[in-house]
Amino acid sequence: GENVEQHPSTLSVQEGDSAVIKCTYSDSASNYFPWYKQELGKRPQLIIDIRSNVGEKKDQRIAVTLNKTAKHFSLHITETQPEDSAVYFCAARGLYNTDKLIFGTGTRLQVFP
Amino acid sequence: GAGVSQSPSNKVTEKGKDVELRCDPISGHTALYWYRQRLGQGLEFLIYFQGNSAPDKSGLPSDRFSAERTGESVSTLTIQRTQQEDSAVYLCASSLTERTYNEQFFGPGTRLTVL
Numbered sequence: 001g002e003n004v005e006q007h008p009s010t011l012s013v014q015e016g017d018s019a020v021i022k023c024t025y026s027d028s029a030s031n032y033f034p035w036y037k038q039e040l041g042k043r044p045q046l047i048i049d050i051r052s053n054v055g056e057k058k059d060q061r062i063a064v065t066l067n068k069t070a071k072h073f074s075l076h077i078t079e080t081q082p083e084d085s086a087v088y089f090c091a092a093r094g095l096y097n098t099d100k101l102i103f104g105t106g107t108r109l110q111v112f113p
Numbered sequence: 114g115a116g117v118s119q120s121p122s123n124k125v126t127e128k129g130k131d132v133e134l135r136c137d138p139i140s141g142h143t144a145l146y147w148y149r150q151r152l153g154q155g156l157e158f159l160i161y162f163q164g165n166s167a168p169d170k171s172g173l174p175s176d177r178f179s180a181e182r183t184g185e186s187v188s189t190l191t192i193q194r195t196q197q198e199d200s201a202v203y204l205c206a207s208s209l210t211e212r213t214y215n216e217q218f219f220g221p222g223t224r225l226t227v228l
Binding site for chain 2: 045089100101
């Protein structure tokens with residue numbers, strides 16, 4: 001079945017620096033890749049997503065890139081702020097083998113002021 | 114509008130007891146998902162419902178776990194003969210439909226502690 005690997009598991013950056021989180025997926029039929037942010041003690045919330053027909057998508061300080069050939073996608077956060085501190089989960093949805101989201105194991109991002 | 118709600122928010126039970134967790138999805142959302150999140154861990158898929166289709170139960174960890182959904186409304190996740198390893202936050206999510214690029218909206222979760 002679909003498997004999603006996420007790295008790193010923890011990431012510490014200084015405020016203002018950039019942060020990059022990477023994920024790889026196994027199902028070449030996957031066509032949708034959302035990213036969720038989960039603040040401490042709160043529910044996961046969608047922050048950005050990308051479909052398999054585009055290579056990059058930006059929304060202010062966050063961007064996601066997708067390399068379908070290599071089956072990996074990445075989250076980029078620029079000009080990090082303390083409020084970016086949270087756990088970030090990538091996910092992949094398969095088209096044929098599975099219709100559910102398979103989540104990565106999460107990256108705990110800590111932004112130091 | 115109202116988001117996904119779950120009850121109870123916290124549940125403490127003794128090993129061997131049965132528990133029922135409830136999820137009220139966003140009105141009009143046909144797809145509903147249950148996930149388990151152990152402390153400091155990722156989101157583990159359990160089961161999803163889509164309209165009147167047969168649910169995908171492929172993530173249920175054992176036959177002690179079951180879930181039901183009435184039409185396109187409330188769902189209950191039942192854990193029978195609870196074990197300590199069942200302790201986790203159980204998250205419910207809903208979306209307009211699971212076969213398109215629709216965002217999953219999560220509930221606040223139920224924190225289950227099995228003593």
